[in-house]
Amino acid sequence: PEAAPSPLDLVVIPGDGIGPELVDSALQVLARVAALDGFEYRLTTVDAGATAYRRTGRALPDGALERLRAADGVLKGPVGLPDVRHPDGTEAGLLGGLLRTGLDTFANVRPMRLLPGVTGATRHGPGEIDYVVVRENTEGLYLSRGAGAATPHAASDQLMVTRVGTERVVRYAFELARGRMGAAADGARRVTCVDKSNVLRSYALFRRVFDEVARDYPDIGTEHLYADAAAHELVARPQTFDVLVMENFLGDILSDLGAATVGGLGMCGSLNAGTDAAYAEPVHGSAPDIAGRGLANPVSQILSLALLLDHAGRTSAGDRVRGAVESALSRGDFELGERGQPVRGTQSVTAAVCENLRPG
Amino acid sequence: PEAAPSPLDLVVIPGDGIGPELVDSALQVLARVAALDGFEYRLTTVDAGATAYRRTGRALPDGALERLRAADGVLKGPVGLPDVRHPDGTEAGLLGGLLRTGLDTFANVRPMRLLPGVTGATRHGPGEIDYVVVRENTEGLYLSRGAGAATPHAASDQLMVTRVGTERVVRYAFELARGRMGAAADGARRVTCVDKSNVLRSYALFRRVFDEVARDYPDIGTEHLYADAAAHELVARPQTFDVLVMENFLGDILSDLGAATVGGLGMCGSLNAGTDAAYAEPVHGSAPDIAGRGLANPVSQILSLALLLDHAGRTSAGDRVRGAVESALSRGDFELGERGQPVRGTQSVTAAVCENLRPG
Ligand SMILES: CC(C)[C@H](C(=O)O)[C@@H](O)C(=O)O
């Protein structure tokens, strides 16, 4: 008889604010999908974020990076609390710098899909919006996070783009496009490079490297858009996009824009992927104002779990989770209010998604 | 008898691509509104932009800045041609750096209004979207335009924010808010500060200075949004905004986003305003692919003219021009296609606006 595959080794970071209740919701979904899909997993919890910072003076405990790197994947809730700050005004409990750089998860993958039963901000309907933002995650303007130069009279941060850093994230985007079914309305597979190469040298390098990498993917179409034009087109014609790749700061802004067109941040999961590590997290924040009250929408956390399962080689489980969210939404098994909040609370969504997880 | 007021001294920069035909359209409107409003003006033309660069090796002729500074205002068409570039890939024919910095026009004012008869990309209707983006125009990430450090392996640009530069543009935004009728849906006057102060020191300084200036305007409400949240809200809830103020690069991106919600860039005029000079220009580019064929939408150029007239103290003329655009649109006197192009050509719009300019 074959040796049983070893259980999936997952680390959980519950995070701040609504983080713990969202992660709890996703873990209920995980338990059910694992049973259906017939795989085992074990969980380790790591306390990190603003609450941890307040308690211990460190946002991430000693040795945590090694533990996260050793895992098959990390499921993270949102972190950060507005009143936990460094003296310069930047937030102290955020893990972006520590994890994205520390784990070298260079690709931040943010799928944008307008699901059935969801009303996005634009005039588009379900099925019309289906693209992925690939955000470079380790350099760009974020390299300066909290480390810029500052006097009381001026402050400056640096936007740095490297050839190596750009090449790997662009390659990731092209591979992703190749793996997709051609979600763009015209059925074509295409990668759009977003930059501001007409004004800034860093972005000009980003575009140059994009063009070089593109030569290795003659089967995939390419498109160039300046950041301002991309912001326009993502609102006016989101149905034309398939995969987009861009510098860190642009990815931050344009993925939130995209979220508004698919029903809000509560509908968007994300994966931070590198060569040695990966972690999944919602795109939204920790919403401390509604924390602990069972009011938050767990869909983004559940869709993040699906991305993590894909990444850990459990794509059938990932597909199942996405399918369950979609079928719960189309059947109206849970209801979201005008601002994306679940009308009957977090648990109503969790239960509906679990019920829609089907065997077979 | 009183001495007749001296004629308005206007400089015209026709620009590249569709620039000359748009400026021609705006000048027809100017001629008519000046007759109705009973003021005189004289025009001087300055050749500048990518075509000028190609011909002379300089995008702006010698002595031009002095001439522009001496004028009561400058009406500029879009400039730039994609194939006129510096060796580093940045465009050579753009005037942003030369004019915005050269004339120290620190405030870039971009009103976003969804006009009657226009379908924006979101589900909002005419009257619901009416806000102004005030973009800092002389520093921020654009300070590095074409001047960043670059090797074949890495390139970097600097985002610099100064106290003095921020203070003046924030003050401009508050004064603007005071002068508006409270366009926000709830009738309140409000200035929104957009930054990424949770991550970057430069933006943290921007926010700190904003808060200091705000104390001088206790009658005006304030709001803070991170750039990513602002991108989301400008799509999801544009009706909640009144005046927004932000760093240069953010202003570039978010104003194009806003344009999509009010029918596209073709509907958005802008004014670059400083202490000693001002110039008005469309937010969109020079569209060389359709140049010279009478196909472009001149509304942005005409609305830019209106902003210039306001700035030159001719607000009744500015209001008249805006009123004419609005009434031509509500009466269906011209028609715009799905991508904002005038169905019966540039001249159909010019004629309709001129006809709707009413005496009295
Ligand atoms: C919380 C913040 C620092 C973070 C970022 O800007 O990267 C968030 O907005 C995100 O997009 O993950």
Ligand SMILES: CC(C)[C@H](C(=O)O)[C@@H](O)C(=O)O
């Ligand atoms: C053409 C380009 C350099 C310019 C800018 O980025 O400022 C334009 O997009 C604008 O918004 O005026």
